[in-house]
Structure formats: structure tokens, C-alpha cells
Amino acid sequence: MKNRLIWPLVALAALLLLNLVVTPSFFALRIQDGALYGGLVDVLKNGAPTLLIALGMTLVIATRGIDLSVGAVAAIAGAVSCVHIGTSDSAGTAFAGMAMALLLCALLGLWNGFLVAGMGIQPIIATLVLMTAGRGIAMLVTEGQIVTVNNSAYKQVGAGFVVLPVAILISLLVLGLVAFVTRRTALGMLIESVGVNPEASRLAGVRSGTIIWTVYVFAAVCAGIAGLMISSNVSAADANNAGLWIEMDAILAVVIGGTSLAGGRYSLTGTLLGALIIQTLTTTVYTIGVAPEVTLVFKAIVVIAVCLVQAPKARAALSFRKVAVPS
Amino acid sequence: GGGTAPSNGGGTITMGFAQVGAESGWRTANTKSIQDEAKAAGIDLKFSDAQQKQENQIKAIRSYIQQKVSVIAFSPVVETGWDTVLLEAKRANIPVILTDRSIDSDDTSLYKTFLGSDFVEEGRKAGDWLVANASGPTTVVELQGTTGAAPANDRKKGFEEKIAAKPDIKVVASQTGDFTRSGGKQVMEAFLKSQPKIDVVYAHNDDMGLGAIEAIKAAGKVPGKDIKIITVDAVKDGMTALANGEINFIVECNPLLGKQLMDLAKKVVAGEDVPARVVTEEGTFTQEQAKTALPQRQY
Amino acid sequence: MTESPPPVVQMRGISLAFPGVKALQDVDFRLFPGEVHALMGENGAGKSTLIKTLTGVHRPDSGQVSLAGADVAFSSPGEAQHAGISTVYQEVNLCANLTVAENILLGREPRRFGGVDFSAMRKRAAEVLARIGVHIDPASSLGEHPIAVQQLVAIARAIAVDCRVLVLDEPTSSLDAGEVAELFRIMRVLRDEGVAILFVSHFLDQVYEISDRMTVLRNGTLVGEHLTAEVDRRTLIAQMIGRDLGALEAIEDAAEKRKTGGPVLVQASGLGRKGAIEPFDLEIRAGEVVGLAGLLGSGRTELARLLFGADRADSGKVLVDGAPLRLRGPRSAIAAGIAFSSEDRKGEGLVADLSIRDNLVLAMQAARGWTRPLSRRTKDQLVEKYLKALDIRPANPDALVRTLSGGNQQKVLLARWLVTEPRLLILDEPTRGIDIGAKAQIQQLVTALAAEGTAVLFISAELEEVVRIADRIVVLRDRRKIAELDGSVTGVDEVVELIAGGAAPEPEKVVS
């Protein structure tokens, strides 16, 4: 397990190195108004929402599910809190707005969990419902406008600094919390067990329904927090574009981190690395000046390269070691 | 309630309008203007949202033909690819009005008229202002719209056309910010680190410009002074920033086409002659103009 | 037997290591045409691995395989099949989503006009099944059938083609005597036609009945090659496990000494489910071992599943300690102290991608809920205890269950339920694929549990085993409970008579 994480790490290091070569100042850090400022910090800050959503997604995927609705849920969270805050600049309003938003997200997660565990609908379709309708709901809340707010407390969530960006601190906190909860309680094991063999788990007395509800609620709340970050970062709620396609980035981060879409064993550290790799890739594109029309080709090549580096079979093929067929 | 579609013979006009989507505040304002004006003009409006997909627009138009509306209007996302379905409309004797953008077809009989702005011209206006206002060597970074999207292509084209006249002005970096604020902010953050000197930001819409402002502020610089900003659209948030001195120049792209569209529709249905091209009235705003215009801004 | 014909399969100096385990070390193996060759060894000895090395599933680290004198290195089981090696692997390795006919003939289906000819395929599949005495609808999907039938289908697939080498890795582990006899009849026919048959089984009776020669493995190394007629059981067992048979013989005494007749623990009345089992009454007392006997498909598994709440009953009720129990699913059964170890360890038992540790504590943890985790220490103690008690190998709690040998997997499953200290333990084929030493251990364990007051419902295809350890035997036929035999049963014959007695073969269903 530990061993496997070396390769995503290598990939991340290689990407960062590429930046360093092209822009020597990339690693430079300076303190400005009590906050760290520099290329690496940007990677962390902008990667925070993806990381957060990917964390929720990791657990969902571990149960053999998938959640396509996270982007829409993120948009709803941003919309609800910004509309609630409106023109107010009070921290209280901001917190009330955020609390409302997260509560709503938890409900949406319950809804997803109900469709998957209660109705037995395939996760990809069950969450597609909210993926489609959710953006509509977000737009309904904002009436299709971009709602701009000017609230200093709210701004902290996505753009604030306590030495490091608040956003990444929140994400790392959630990461720590999930790691603690899943590894210190039995949740992690039960999630994996449901993901690997649902029927055997049922016969062993595992409450798979409850577990599935839990992970979808968690994923939705993560998406909600990420949505708050995204909207706070630009002090506006954009129902249409906030978190657009972020579910794909999140799934990609999870998968790059070594968790299989077939469910079962998952790695939170892997997801962290995956999210950082994806964000670094995006930042790299901007920094090294890849032309927009080449961007996608560049991304494709990097993604494949990253995966090839990690794939045991690819390495085995290179070093001519024997390959055992799984049985 | 399920609306029914009276055919051309009836007194009321039914218009089928195939909107691109609701991807931006600009578009929402555009939609609202059309809906409001249709009501005011007593036109029965069939509205559909194509969710940014051309094929959905085509499907909607086809269903309007099926429903025998009296006139079809739509904002084509792309210039190309309309011949087949417009030919069907023509065969069904339903007149077509284009809004917002023209189409690329050799057969001009496919539509009656085109009402809308010219994205290339908008780019040119932005370029003109910069050429007039730049002194000495100027480095520009460009925040492009969605890669491949028509407004992005054209606003880039028009801008480049004009600044070519002045070799001092150089676009040193150009990247897509997907027309969104967070895109604009992220790209700008990266530019601020990788470019040693930035004098001007040219953003293909207000939202990316507003994102860039946030990035510039976070980097400890003053938007509008240390780095000048030019954007396109003139939505309310953009105009506010312009009035506050954070943006230096905005090229207007007017979404309020509703009234003109309804007038045209009535004429077209009545069989009157209409000009093949109706350009919307669009201006440009400097900081001073913005201060006076802002109070009456509707969107 | 003189070795006049050259061996059809020859393996020389085969070594293969998995991470942490040397599965095979310098093993030589020969298989001659026209013989049944038994591959012997305890769980984890490397039998299945040797077979997989032969058929191209694994590539050996070193060593050479030759087929009919020519060196071969198959890179996939498909290639081995083309070369004439037909294999039944240990676990049922078929596709549950396909029909029985497709599972038998896929890859060599009859074709017409370039497409698969389904009616010819069904006909052909029915023929092959009939050859081994199975009468099921070839168009039914495989997943609907119990594991034993699936095993028969796998055998049917292997004999559906002409082959020169037939490999059978524990084909009889869940078959009853009738099926086994049928299988042996076919094996003899094939042997007489010159096919070389490699056979693995932990049933010594079967091995002595069918095999001509045997190769013994221990811990991945070759211990010896013998003519079956020339080794007696004691020597063979000593070679396989390096221990004596004493343990096995102690059981019967223990059974004698135990006195039963505790209070009624679980009582089922009129419990039944349409299409699975007719309503039945059953009483299980604390400290009692109740055996379930019946032919394949007689409804034993279904009965057990109803008691455990794995399937919903549509009639009848269950009382525990005299109080009615609402069986809403496995959880309510577990809460009432009932445990159920499934016969299908791969599909319904183990969580293959988790470690031995996690699998061991799964049921207990599930009962406690996720908020009350077992402490690391408790887990380690439990794991250590059961690894030792059941002699699970490798004794590495972090090894993934997927990588264990079949027999060791079965032990892990059993251990999972022992951990929960159930009051009623339902064991469906717990000794399936378990070696002779371990089988003795498990039987001993069951008796010991009963002595401590645990009730056990014991299901096994091996009647001798049931008769030996059960205090009471419930006999099922055609998914109906037909008799209950008290402790006075002395021999297998008595039960066999009941099981078979006048049973008219049901159309379209499994009979032997």
C-alpha cells in the first residue's frame, strides 16, 4: 500500500520540476501581509475544492458507487449562501448562510443515498438526476444571475489566509478527520467490505444501507464546502459554472490515487496526491504558457504518462519481470 | 398548462425561440428581455433552452416546425451547421430571424434577417482603445473565452487586428478562462507569477475581468492603476467595477434585444420587408461614462 | 505398472514465488496417458498453483513444462486448452450471468451461418450434462443454481471437448456420493480412452478408489511419487502433513462422552418459502449437533438460509428461547446469536480483497456497529487465537484472503463466525476443500463447541461426516423434511436409504 503511493508522488514531483525548469520562480515563496504567496501556494489553494470533493468521492467509490452530482451540489451551496448573504457584511449572516447551505447539501446527500440504497438504482444514474436537476435548482435560487457578495467573513473560506490558504487548511482538516474516523472506527473496513462483496457483507450482518447513506451524505457535504470555497474565492455565486465538470476531476483524482472504480480498498493519501497532481497540471498549463488550443492534448499526454508511471504492469513490462495473471 | 400553437392564420403570433442556454448573466438578461418584450408585444412565446448544445437547438427548431409556429428566432452558438434544419423551416414556410450572431450559409434565403452584435467589431473597439491609450512598450495578457467558442475567436481576432498597428503592444500570454470568474482568477494568478511585467489585461468578458481583479488585489497590486483592464459585455458588476476605477474600459455587448426582435417578428409575419442586417446599438464605456450610466443599468 | 509410454505432461524443476510465499520449489511432476494421477497435499501445499503453472495462468520463475515431449510455455489458459489440456479449477470459475449451455460451450459453440446456433448449443449442452447425470435446463442462467450444480457444470465444460489431459482440481468438494460415482464412471471411461487425468481431492477414499498413481506435495516441495496401490493411508497422511492421524480418531470418543438434551434454543415451526423449501418444523437444543442430510438440491442450504434470515420466509415462524424472533435479515439472526457460514465462500462468504484480519472480525464488528470499533489489541488477540486454532496458513493477518489457498479461505470463513461466539452455529459445507488434518480439527472444534453449550446445525455432502458428529440427523428430500433420526443412528446406510428411498426424479431438477 505505502509502496504504491511512491509512484503518484514521483509523478507529482516530475510535474513540479517541469514548472521549476520553465519558471525558475515557481517555488519561490514570500510573505505578504502575513500570508504565504507563491506558485505552490496557488496550487494548494486552487486544488482545495477538488481535493475536498475527491475525498467524498473516494468513500463513495469504495462502496462501488459514484457520485456525479457533486458539481451541482457545490453550485447549490454557493448559490444558497450567497443569496442569503446578499449585501450584508456581517459574519453572522455569512455563517448562517453557510450553515443553511451545508444542511441543504446533507439533505441532497440523503436523497442520493435513498435512490442508491433504498431504491436500488445504479449510482451513476441515481446521481445523474441530481446532476441535471441540481444546476437548475442552483439557478432557481440565483434566478440565473451571478450573485456577487461583499462579505469579509465569507471571503475567508475560499480566499483567506492563516499563513496558508484557509481553503487548503479546511480540506486538510477534513482529510485528517476522514482518515481518523475511517481508520480509527470500523467505518473504513465496513465501507471496503461493502464495496468488495456486498452480498457477503450482508450475510456477515453489515448494515450496508446505512453505510451507503453515510458516504453519499458525506460526499454531498464535502461538495457543499467545496462549493462555498469556490464561490467565496471569487465572492460570487455562479450557478452555471461553479463546479462545472469538477466531478470528473474528482473521480480522476481518486483513480490516479490508486482507488479502483470497482470498489473496495481505497487510499485517502492517494486521493490527496491525485488532487494535487491534477491541480498542478492545470496550473502548469497556465504557467508554462501552453496555447489554449494545445492545452487538452497536453493534459491527455500528462495524464497517460502519470498513469503509465504508476501502473505495475507497465513497469513490469519495462523491466521484463514476470506477470502473474490474476485469478 | 399545455399551450397550444395556433397556426399563422390566427390573430396572435406564435414565436418559437431557441435560446443557447443560461450560461452567463448576460444570457439570462437576454432571455429575460425577450420574454418580457414578447409579453408586452402580445406575442405567444415558445421558449426552449438548449443547454449550450447546438444539436438541442436544432431539435427545438425542428419541434417548432412540427408545432407550426408563425416565426422562429434563435441565437446560433456557432455560425455553421444550420442549413438542414433551416431548409426544413423554409419548406414549411416559417420565417426565421437570427439574433446575436449570424450564420455561415451561402443561401441567404434561409433567414429573413439578423439582429445582433458583431464580436469582431467588439474586439476591434477594445484594440482601438488600447492603441489610443498605450504609451511606450506595453505588455498585454489575454483572458480568452472558452476555447473554440465563437465570441472568443472573434474578440481575439478583432483585438489582434487593431493592435498590430502598434508593435510596442505585445500580447505576452493568452489562456482560456472559460468565461468564468474563477477561471479568470486562476489564470491571472498564474500569469502574475510567470510574467515579470504585466501592463494590461484584456478579458473576453466582464466575469473573467472581475476574477482577474481579485487575483491582482491578492498579489498586492492595484487593478486599474498598476495593471489596466479592458473587458467586453458591460454587465452591472462590470460597470460597477469600471465606475470604481478597477476596470479601465468596457466594450458593450447589449443583451437587450427583445424589443427590436419583437418588432422585426411582427413585420416578418406580416410579410413586410425588413433589412437583412439590423445591428444592435452598442457603445463603449470609459470610467467617467460608467459613473453616469450605472444608475440606469438594468442588467 | 511399467512406464512404457512416455509422459504426456512433464514438469521439471518448477519454482514459483508469490510475494512473501514460496508456493512451489523445484517441483517435478509427470503425468502419463491413460492414468488417473492424484495430486496430494494439505491446504496450501501448492497443488492448485502447480496446476495453474501447467495451464498458463502463472508463469513459473524457473523450470520447464513439456507436453507430449515438446517444451511449452503457455501464456494463457486459452492456449493450454487449445493444446488439449482441459481444466476444472478449484473454485467454480464460470460466468453466473450466462446460461448453463453457454458456460459449457462458450469458445467452441456450434455455429450456423457464421452465428452461434443456440438450439444446437442447448441440445449439445444437455447431452454433456446427461453424461454426468445432471438434468437441468441448459437455458437457465448459471447463477440460479446452487454451488454444487455449478461445479457439475464446470466439469461438463471440461469434458465437453476432446482432450488428452484432463485436470480436475477438487471437483468433488461439494458433490454427494451419487454425483461422485457418476463422475468416476466418466473418468474411467476417459482414462481407458487414453486421456491423462490429474485429480485433486482431500477425500482419501475417493483418491484410493480412482487413482493409479499419486504425487505428494508439502509446503511447495515434492515429497514423493507413488503408485497408489503401494502406499497405505497412514504413510500417505504422514507424508502429506508430517503428523500422525491420531487426532482424527479421537473425535468419535468425544461424541460418545458428550451428553445432550439442553433446553430448546431455536424452534422453527411451519417455516417455508415457495420454490425453495416446504414448510418444516425443527427444534435445536443448546449443546446439540444437528446434521442435515439430503441429496444435492434437496433444500439443505435453503433451510439454513431461512433460519438465518438470509432469505425471507413466506410462512411460519422462528422462536429463540421460546420467544418469537422477527427475522428481518441476517442482522436480526446475528443479534439473536445465530451464525451462518455459507457454502459459497467466494460469492457469499469472504471479502476477497480484504485482509485475513478484517475478514475474521467482520461479523463481530458489523454487530457492534461502526462507531464501536474493536481495539487493535482485541483484534490482534482474536486473530492470533484463531490463526493458531485453525492452523491458517500463511499465518500473516495482513495477507489478502484472495491469495490464500482454498482450504485456508474456508478456515478464515469459519473463524469469522467462531469469533462472534454464536449460540447457534449453522455450518453449510464447512469442510469443503479442507485437508484431512484440518477436517479433523474442525470436527473436533464442532464437538468442543457443542460440549460448551453451542448448538450446531451441520450440513455436509459427506454423509460419513454428518453421521459421525451429529447427535440428530434431519433428512431432506425434494425440498421437504422427511425424517428425523435420533442419536441411535449407527451407519451411513440407514440414512442413505432414507435419502434415496423412492425419490422420483423431479423433471428439470438436479437429481443424482
Next chain:
Amino acid sequence: MTALAQRVPSRFLPVLATVVLFVLAFGVGSARYDGFASGQVVANLFIDNAFLIVLAAGMTFVILSGGIDLSVGSVVALSTMVTASGLQAGWPVPLVIVAVLLIGSTLGLLMGLVIHKFDIQPFIVTLAGMFLARGLCFLISVESVSIKDKTFRAVATAAIELPGGVTITYNVVIALLVVAAAMYVLHRTRFGRTVYAVGGNESSALLMGLPTTRVKVGVYVISGLCSSLAGLLFSLYMLSGYGLHAVGMELDAIAAVVIGGTLLAGGVGYVLGGLAGVLVLGTIQTLISFQGTLSSWWTKIVIGVLLLVFIAVQRTMVRR
């Protein structure tokens, strides 16, 4: 645990349920809206979704084998781009067609090989394929390119008259042929049956000696081929090539296949299910455009709700 008598229909139940739902939805539409209950509306469902039908057929193979292909939408875009710019450059039509189909299948082949040989999850590989194909579009041109070729236009605008004054296009005919071919391959050939086997249990299929490599790579080639063919149909439909065509269409294709009762885990499903799924999605859109009074956001919400109603009703029908 279904009894013998119910066995056969139970397999077809999801597909059947979807078809029944489609008919029901159509009934509702006819009752509510004038002009809905016409043959042409049905025909339009096929005309407007011909490319999606072809995509869904290809996607069915991939999903049945237990994989997923996210690249299809982008390959459609790339195909339109190659078609348009090829024709613009004056290539003859047959050459363009061959080139497009070749590009699509080659991309599929490459993705399949990477997935199989290096054991990388299909999701990542095809996501990279998605980036690559779309990126290649922009490399060819960031602007949209019109198709002016006479033959192409003639085929695109030609209408085939059916009895009852209903017209369809050649696209529809091609799409239906593809569905028929896919059904034949999947249900009648050894390759097709092996697809099911691999999806049901890959390691078992391998141990059964089936050619899993061929199948695992083959399904991506088929999907690539179908995508490029769908791209050609899309070119005919749009008469243009554009890098932003068919954005997100992979999700539509996957959704259609899954709505049609195919299990994403592999091994269970039918090509016809995909077709039914496409028709259901198409009907939802048609209902909304006939309604014609929904704002942009209500449109999205209503699509979501209708989708929910469809799958929820389908679930309950299948469970019974």
C-alpha cells in the same frame, strides 16, 4: 430466486419496462399537446438522435464488458472536424469517410491496448482519450468549419418518404442498421457472447480459456468505430465540424445505455435497451420543447425529475 416460468421474461424486464415507459410518455405527450401524436414526431426522435443511437450501441459493448468509454463525445467532435476540414481541403467523400472511421477505430484500439496491456482503469484512459480527441479538434481549427460538399449536403438534406407522409433521413437508416449489426454481433457471435462472459467475471472468462484480450481490446475498437460513425452522422446532421460539438455527449450515451437496463458493472444488458434509453431521453426533450414555457432552470429541473420518474417506475416494474 425466480421460478422457472418467470425466468426468461425476467431477463428482458428492464428493456421491456423502458419500452413500455417510452410508450406511456408518448401517450401523455399526445394527450397534452397538439401535434404531438404524429408519426413525424416519432420520426424526429430518430432523426435527432441517430448519432446517439449509434453511440449507445458502441457503448453497450464497452459497458457489457465491464468497462466504460468517456471518449465518445470527443471522438464525435473530432470526426466532424476531420470530415469538415477534409472536405474543405477537397478530399473526395469516400476518402473522408474511410479516414474518419480509421481514426476512430485506431483511437479505440490504442485506448483498448493501454487499458489491457498496462492494466490501467478504463476511466482514466478514456478520459485521456477524451482530452486528446478534443484537443486534436482545436489543433485542426478553433473555429467551426462549414461543410459545403455537394454530395454530403445532398445526403444530409435528402428525405426518405415513409407511408403516412412521414419522412426520415439516411442517418436514421444507418443508425438502425448499426443497431441490427450490434445485436447480431452481441447475441449471435462468439465474440459477442465472450463480451458478456468477460463482463460477468473476467478472471473466470480467462480461466475458461476465452480470448479475453481480444474482447477487452475489441470493445474499445468497436466503440471507437461507432463513435466515428456517429461523428459522420453528426456531420451530416450539422453540416459542420466544430471542436465544441457533442460536449458531454458521452454522459448521454452512458445514461441511455444504463436507463435501458444495462448494468454498469458489466455482463447484463441488451443493445435494444440502449435504443430504448435514447428514445426515452429524446422524448423527455420533446415533451419540454412542446411545453415551451419553461425557463432555463426549470428546464433542467424538469429533465431531472422526468429522468427520475422514468428510472423509478422502471425499477418498480422490474422489481415486481
